Structures are given as C-alpha cells and as structure tokens.
Amino acid sequence: MAGGRVYTGGSGGGGGSSPLSVLFQNQKGSCASQPLDSLFLSGSSPSFLGSRSMVSFEDARGGNGSNRPFFGSYDHEDNGDDDLDDYFHQPEKKRRLTADQVQFLEKSFEVDNKLEPERKSQLAKDLGLQPRQVAIWFQNRRARWKTKQLEKDFDALQASYDSLKAEYDNLLKEKNELKAEVVLLTDKLLLRERERGGFELSDTNNLSQEPLQKQVSESACEAEASKVSCKQEDISSAKSDIFDSDSPHYTDGVHSSLLEPGDSSHVFEPDQSDLSQDEEDNLMSKSLLPPFIFPKLEDVDYSDPSESSCNFGFPVEDHAFWSWSY
DNA sequence: TTGTGTTTTATTGCCTCC
C-alpha cells in the first residue's frame, strides 16, 4: 500500500439480515423502487445495509444465504444455484456499486465534494461499504468532475475564439478593401501627374519649382475629394500598408505595378544628383514624398512590423497566432 | 460470439498540510 495507507477490507458493512435482492437485484434502474430522497434523508439507516461489495468473497458469503450481498454487477436473478455458486467461487474481483449506492453517493457529492472523515464513515455505514471505498469513489468522482469542467472551459474558450476570429476576419477584409482603394487612388493620381508632365521623376530636370510635397498633396486632395477624406491621419494609416507586402496577409492581389517593391519607390524618388546637400537633407528630413504614401519616419517604427498601423493591432505573424487551433 | 472502445473501481507514487 502506498503512503502508509492500509486497506482495511473485509469487516465493513452493516451486516443487516434482511435480503435486499428485491430492491437491488438489478443495477440498471429496475431497483429504484425507493425514492432516492427518502434514502438520503431517511436518517442513518437507508436500505443499503447488507451490501458487501468489494469485500472479500469469503467475507461476503459470510454466514447463511440470507445474508447474500447485492453486488452491483449481479443481475443474475434468473440464474440457477449452479451459476450462483460459480459466481461466488470467482476470485475476488471488482464489483460495481449498485445504481442506488451511486445515486446516494452522487447526492452526497452534490452537497459537498469533499469528504470529511465523519461523513465518510457515515456514508460507508449507510451504504454498507468500506470507508475506503467511499473515499475512492469521491476521489474518482472529483476527477470526473474536473474533466468535465475542463471540457466546459474548453468549449467556452473555443466559442470565444471563434467569435474573435470572425471579428478579425471582418476587419481583415475591411482592411484589404481600404488598401485596394488606396492603391487605386494612388494610381489615378500618378497617372494624372504624368499627364500634366509636371512630375517626371525619372528626369531630374523636370523637378518642379514648386515644393514637391505641396504639389502632390494638392493632387492627392483633388483625387481624394471625390471619395476619400483627405485627413492626414486617415491616409497615414493606410499608406504604410502599401509597402507592407511582406505581411502574410497581403494576398489581395491589387498591388499596383507602380508600387511593387523595387519598382515602386523610384516613382517618388527624385533624382537627387543635382540637388545640394541642403536640399537633399531637406527632402529627406521633411519627407517630401507624398505624405499619404510614405509615413514620416517618426510616425512609424519600421523596426517592429507588428506595430505598424497596417496590422490593426494584430501581430504580423498572425499565422502563428492562429496556428494553434484547428 | 467476439473484438473493441468506454466507464468504473482500485492501486501506486508523489505531494502538501498539520
């Protein structure tokens, strides 16, 4: 025995003389002739006396035939004496508790799932079981309860996750739609600028006298006026998305050819070979590139892509975020 | 009837508390 525990089987039970085979001859429900509540509330001597389940068969057979135990698995009421004899000559085996015993224990468990020594003794006495059997039953019952509780918790978490994922998917869809819109408008804008001939970025001689930022901003606002608000904060959140092609979410396939990585940036990069260092610095520091395309460096921290506005607060590596489920 | 999966009863070993 572990932990110094001693299995004191063999001598428990009430040893009542009245045969209970009428009441407990079938564990599958037919024995429920007595309401459980009356069993549970009927004081210290419910009709379990005489049960010797799990005790030694030598003990169980005990005295005379009238003291026959009502083992839970014993539903051989139609068997003859030979079968009965065989049954009792089996080596000691596990015996299931009767349905009534289990119901009684269940009721007790509902009241309190912990078992103080006194209650254990009382239950054992009432049910005609060994106190250890009662303790074991409670222990196993607690384990089952815990498992079910875990299943419930899991279901709740799963539901919560499903809800959040649906919400996330909607946001992602919305994001991609906005992204596509930005790209479309950008293309339109570039096309218009080219038609005007005032924005030939590949030709440094054509750099406008007007500050580039002003030019583009005005054009942007013209383009935006029809549909999109020209508010700086609105656009700046989208502009970082344009160059977010590394994001695993970027699957909308609406990239403008002008904005493809390695191809797009030069569109807005004036050839600075003829600029003075000051002008060059000015260009860089003030970010003369269109503000709705390139965020100011101080606005966006590219060192941590997960913090960029294009992700709506979700980590870029969201595939890792979702990968644990399903 | 038999094979197989599930449930229930019981054991073992470890841990915590008093």
Next chain:
DNA sequence: GGAGGCAATAAAACACAA
C-alpha cells in the same frame, strides 16, 4: 511522520457493432 488529495495507471465491468 501520518493523513489525505491528486495524477497516472491498471484492470474489471460494461456497451455495442459486426
């Protein structure tokens, strides 16, 4: 150090399909 709880596990009992 003993009592009791818990996790892991064994094994019997049970359910059920083929």
